[in-house]
Amino acid sequence: MRARSGPTVEHRVLAVRLRLLRERAGVSLRAAAEALDAHPATVRRIERAETALDARQVAELLRCYGVGPAVAEPIMAGIGAANLPGWWHGWRDAMESWQQDVIGVESSASLVRTWHPALVPELLRTPAYADALYRSQYPQDTPARRERRVELLWERRRRMRERGADLWALFPAAALHTRVGGPQTMAGQRTALAEAMQEQHITVQVVPLDHPPHPLTGLPPLHLLRVPAPEIGDQAVLETPGVRVDVIDEPETVMAHRIRLDAASAAAPRPGTPLPP
Structure with missing residues (x-):
C-alpha cells in the first residue's frame, strides 16, 4: 500500500508529465537530482506526487530537460492548483x-x-x-x-x-x-x-x-x-x-x-x- 497523503488528480498529472519529459530527454534520475543539488529520491518523490511541487525545483527540472516555453509555461501555471488540498x-x-x-x-x-x-x-x-x-x-x-x-x-x-x-x-x-x-x-x-x-x-x-x-x-x-x-x-x-x-x-x-x-x-x-x- 502506498503511504501517501492523497494527491489531487491535477498533482498526479503534472507529476507524470515531469517524469515523461525527463525520460524523453534521456535524463537519468541522478542527473536530474544533480540539477537540483538533491538526492535522486527527491526527484522520484516529485514524479510520484509524493511531495508538494516546488516552483523553483520544477523550473530547474524543465530547464534540465530542455523544455521549451510552449510546454513549460502550462506546467508552471498549474503548480498552484496542483498544490491545493483536495x-x-x-x-x-x-x-x-x-x-x-x-x-x-x-x-x-x-x-x-x-x-x-x-x-x-x-x-x-x-x-x-x-x-x-x-x-x-x-x-x-x-x-x-x-x-x-x-x-x-x-x-x-x-x-x-x-x-x-x-x-x-x-x-x-x-x-x-x-x-x-x-x-x-x-x-x-x-x-x-x-x-x-x-x-x-x-x-x-x-x-x-x-x-x-x-x-x-x-x-x-x-x-x-x-x-x-x-x-x-x-x-x-x-x-x-x-x-x-x-x-x-x-x-x-x-x-x-x-x-x-x-x-x-x-x-x-x-x-x-x-x-x-
Whole structure:
C-alpha cells in the first residue's frame, strides 16, 4: 500500500508529465537530482506526487530537460492548483490513511466499478446501513467519529452525482441476506438499491444465490477507477478487510482485474433485473 497523503488528480498529472519529459530527454534520475543539488529520491518523490511541487525545483527540472516555453509555461501555471488540498482534506479525521489515496482518484473518476463478495458496495449504502456496519468494523470509534464517516460517504456520493460520474456495482444476493442493523435498516437499504437502479448513472447487477461460480467468486472487494486524463491509467483497489488495502496502477495487473470483472459482469443477470427476494 502506498503511504501517501492523497494527491489531487491535477498533482498526479503534472507529476507524470515531469517524469515523461525527463525520460524523453534521456535524463537519468541522478542527473536530474544533480540539477537540483538533491538526492535522486527527491526527484522520484516529485514524479510520484509524493511531495508538494516546488516552483523553483520544477523550473530547474524543465530547464534540465530542455523544455521549451510552449510546454513549460502550462506546467508552471498549474503548480498552484496542483498544490491545493483536495476537498477530502477536511475529512481526514474520518478516514483511514489508504482512503486518502483512493478518494484522491475517485474524486475525478468518470467511472467507478466495484465488486463486493458479501455486502452492499460502499457507494450504494444508506446512512443507516453504513452506520450499523461501522459499529462492527470500528468498535473503538466514538459516535461523533462514526457520524463523520457516514457524512464522508454521503459527500462522496453527492460529488459523484454532481459531476455525472458512472457507478457500476456487482455483488451477490447474499449481501441482501447479511443482516446489517435491524430489519428496518435492511428494508431501507433494499428500497434505496431499487431506487438507485433507476438512476441514469448507476448500474447494479446482483448475482443470484443459486448462480454458478464466476471469475470473482471468493475474491475480496475490488474497485476499478477510471480518470479521464491520458496521463493517468486506470487504478485498481483490492481490499483484504482488516489486513491491507492495495492501490494498484501497474497496467498489466489492472488489466487482469478488469478482465475478471468484465467476465463476472457478463455472467451475471443483465443490469435492470429486479432485486431477488
